[in-house]
Amino acid sequence: MVGESDARDPRDDGALLLAHAAGDGQAFAELVRRHRDRLWAVALRTTGDREEAADALQDALLSAFRAADRFRGDSAVTTWLHRIVVNSCLDRLRRRQARPTVPLPEVDRTVAPSTDPDTALVVHAALAQLPADQRAALVLVDLQGYPVADAARVLGVAEGTIKSRCARGRARLAVLLGHLRDHDPAEVRNRAVDADVPSPTGNPSGITTAGKEGST
Amino acid sequence: MNGDVDLDRLADYIGGALDGTPDEARVAHLVATDPAWTRAHAALVAADAFVRADLAQLAGRSEPMPDDVVARLDAALAAEPRPPVKAHLSVLPGGLETAARPRWRRRTVVGVAAAVLVLGLGTVSLGPHLLGGAGDASDNAAGTSATAPTPATGGPEAASDAASAAVNASGSDYSPETLAVLGRSSTPVTPSGAAKSDARPNTLGAPAQPSARPTDVPEALRPLTEPIARAACIKALVTQYGGTASLLDYARYEGSPALIVLLDGARGVTGQKWVVAVGPTCGAGGVATDQRYSAPLG
Numbered sequence A: 001m002v003g004e005s006d007a008r009d010p011r012d013d014g015a016l017l018l019a020h021a022a023g024d025g026q027a028f029a030e031l032v033r034r035h036r037d038r039l040w041a042v043a044l045r046t047t048g049d050r051e052e053a054a055d056a057l058q059d060a061l062l063s064a065f066r067a068a069d070r071f072r073g074d075s076a077v078t079t080w081l082h083r084i085v086v087n088s089c090l091d092r093l094r095r096r097q098a099r100p101t102v103p104l105p106e107v108d109r110t111v112a113p114s115t116d117p118d119t120a121l122v123v124h125a126a127l128a129q130l131p132a133d134q135r136a137a138l139v140l141v142d143l144q145g146y147p148v149a150d151a152a153r154v155l156g157v158a159e160g161t162i163k164s165r166c167a168r169g170r171a172r173l174a175v176l177l178g179h180l181r182d183h184d185p186a187e188v189r190n191r192a193v194d195a196d197v198p199s200p201t202g203n204p205s206g207i208t209t210a211g212k213e214g215s216t
Numbered sequence B: 001m002n003g004d005v006d007l008d009r010l011a012d013y014i015g016g017a018l019d020g021t022p023d024e025a026r027v028a029h030l031v032a033t034d035p036a037w038t039r040a041h042a043a044l045v046a047a048d049a050f051v052r053a054d055l056a057q058l059a060g061r062s063e064p065m066p067d068d069v070v071a072r073l074d075a076a077l078a079a080e081p082r083p084p085v086k087a088h089l090s091v092l093p094g095g096l097e098t099a100a101r102p103r104w105r106r107r108t109v110v111g112v113a114a115a116v117l118v119l120g121l122g123t124v125s126l127g128p129h130l131l132g133g134a135g136d137a138s139d140n141a142a143g144t145s146a147t148a149p150t151p152a153t154g155g156p157e158a159a160s161d162a163a164s165a166a167v168n169a170s171g172s173d174y175s176p177e178t179l180a181v182l183g184r185s186s187t188p189v190t191p192s193g194a195a196k197s198d199a200r201p202n203t204l205g206a207p208a209q210p211s212a213r214p215t216d217v218p219e220a221l222r223p224l225t226e227p228i229a230r231a232a233c234i235k236a237l238v239t240q241y242g243g244t245a246s247l248l249d250y251a252r253y254e255g256s257p258a259l260i261v262l263l264d265g266a267r268g269v270t271g272q273k274w275v276v277a278v279g280p281t282c283g284a285g286g287v288a289t290d291q292r293y294s295a296p297l298g
Helices: A013-021 A027-047 A050-070 A077-097 A119-127 A132-143 A148-155 A159-176 A185-189 B007-015 B022-033 B035-059 B067-079 B103-119 B155-161 B176-185 B219-225 B227-241
Strands: B166-168 B244-253 B256-264 B273-278 B291-297
Touching (some): A013 A027, A013 A050, A013 A077, A027 A077, A027 A132, A027 B067, A050 A077, A050 B067, A077 A132, A119 A159, A132 A159, A148 A159, B007 B022, B022 B035, B176 B273, B176 B291, B219 B227, B219 B244, B256 B291
Parallel strands (some): B166 B244
Antiparallel strands (some): B256 B273, B273 B291
């Protein structure tokens, strides 16, 4: 997560961003080239849709391009970029949810055993059925390898919230993937509303599956 | 597992999200004493291990950016105008930059200050936290008027971002349909969709009629009443859509706390209005917009 340099350009990420803000016409392109695969993976796994991912990533990178001079310098450039990309994806998902005529991706409801040679594809499809906030947390922590604290910074929420989103997301995946057989996958899939656990000092009544997130 | 066991709560417990909370002990007690919870706990722990293994398979799968997406992004970035170069740019701890402010912005700030001074009687203050010195307000219910507007507390940067916007806290619960009404009327709407008549754009050339009380702001949106945070939010939206903010309403969107922002001149098109509903983390990191809804109007 610390600023990286590259054989093609010895400058680290922070230097590239500052150079871009100072008018270097190549610096931002180099920054994107350096991190594009990782950012793409985040966008693709968060949106669950190739075209949405491409649109969200383009919006995000253009925003970062324009706002580079406002980079605070209090986090790694990659964290900053991931934050912009994830928020762009979540913005799109929320707008999509507000337009019920555009359904969320559906996958075959039949149980997919873990020995399936296409497990990765099945898990990808199941992931797309989770509430967006849970999916984003799982993508960052379980797929991209972010520590919980870093994921919390990227998503702008408390660490406990990330733990809760990941735990609840894994439980839902367990049902969708057939690892918890006494639950109805359709019921889990239809729980479109997320509910985060409150912070350690928060309201325990927030722990329900029917509530609506309001504090993050 | 049976229907008496709360799967989310049990998942929180297993995932460590309840650590240090009073509920941790309560769930531990249930797991230890209630047979249904005991079975559910064992089943979910086992399933959790399978899910982690599944996710590890997906994580190990390479996802290089496709060539067509690379080309598309390269083209989009190449077409983007260079950002204006700021002289003596540096970033201070806490994110305050020391770049020289463009001359036009200094003029705007002076203009805002002058407008604040001349608004005078006939207005009451929403307080520095809600307005940041850029606007004014009155008590909707009582229709009273009293003191002069409060000067900016967020600095000229914060003041200039919302300088031309009317600020309201209507308490309305907007939907896409009522936001369309908002776009036509340029005033906040009631939950039933009828436009309120007690808020007008606070443009520099036209003293505003005030409209809201700080207490009307949903609690989750309180951080966005801070001038700097609000300015960061507006700036992020203007960066994405262009134009200027003409109306801010601390309200709700489909039940959730939301700041409603009406932009004029969006996408660089004179007269093009754009309405955006954003959540409490809008402006975080300088670029997040936390959007719930966005649509052009007209």
